[in-house]
Amino acid sequence: MKHIISIKDFGREEIDSLLARAGAIDAAPEIRKTLDGKQVALLFFEPSTRTRMSFTSAVSRLGGTTITVDSVEGSSISKGETLADTVRVVSSYVDAIVLRHPKEGAARLASEFASVPVINAGDGAGQHPSQTLLDLYTIRQSMPLKGIHIGLLGDLRYGRTTHSLAYALSNYDVTLHTIALPTLELPDSLVTELHKRGCTVQEHENIADVIPDLDVIYTTRIQRERFPDAASYYNVGESYRITPEILEGHKEGMIILHPLPRAGEIDPRVDALPCARYFEQARNGIPVRMAMLEEVI
């Protein structure tokens, strides 16, 4: 039985194979009914409307059906049941479980107790492999992953999407350029791990300095709560804002990604530029999640 818990469990070949499967789905989605007669439980113990909607859509497009828990209130968890018990019980109802949970490692635990495949749809500040895979898929639509220069921008300390993406890209001999907010640099432990995996990591203070080198800009939401007051949030946020002006002189074919929702990190004027791929990236959540479901069920 196969689970999808963390991108760290994936080697390069497995990633490539899953992305290829997503590509095949994208090319001819209407003929796939691989989940015909199958039911998937979407256990969402913290709110995440889009991830839930896209998994629901993915199951439905493969011909399957879903049953959903979308809050702790009203579920047996609120009565004090352990996640382990919940997962054991729900396993007997369905063919797979998609789990979103506020605690890190929850999906790993679920996979130990479930008798059906578990897909991690985000566990707290931990792993969110479907996001990473759709990020990789979106990059691969525009360029091969091998050897690219990618700029990671914003809150790199707490942003799990950037951590997972950086880890996954370390399979592809990439160069990571980090442009972090002050005090919000990539954790040292991750940088050490990336170096060990043969990845080059270069730190920069200013986005403009590195724009001409980048094949991909990956920017994330800057969270207001990381700043002492609204003014410093605004000031710092402004200096990390992607605008058409700052993009001048970018490499041909460069693309901009953002896991969305955004909060002012990208000027809306950028949306009309051909390099803006974040809405395409969100759309790619469907074929990638369809591929993940096919992979495990």
Added chain:
Amino acid sequence: MQNEPRGLLISPIKDGTVIDHIRAGAALTVLRMLGITGQTDEELSIATNVTSMTGGQEGKKDIVKVSNRELSKEEVDRIALVSPQATINIIRDYIVVEKKGVETPKLLSGIVKCTNAGCITNDNEPIKSAFEVTEEGLHCLYCDTVITTDIESHII
């Protein structure tokens, strides 16, 4: 001036395990790591801050003797986390039949509490904490937190 009389602080045991060369002051932590608490019924002798001669140098050490129980290598290796110099002597009929050092195990299960409050292992779930021992420290297999310092204070 007369020399202080030297003698055995704790008696030899007939059968069981002697853990020697424990870092001074770590004996109680070692017992906790071995699951030997006030609730268990092993016959124990503990000596702490005993003068020791190691490599010609005088120092202090702790000793723990557990009667009538031969601790396996798997059981005792975990104490390498707090006392890598410790030695294990298996005693049968007052004779040391086996002497070995301790090696840090690759995996630690249920020994150390994860420092990440958001880790599922800190919830009321029927699982034990699980860490991989790496060069950097202890890597939580559930939440990926790496504990690099003060491991002793996180022992369950």
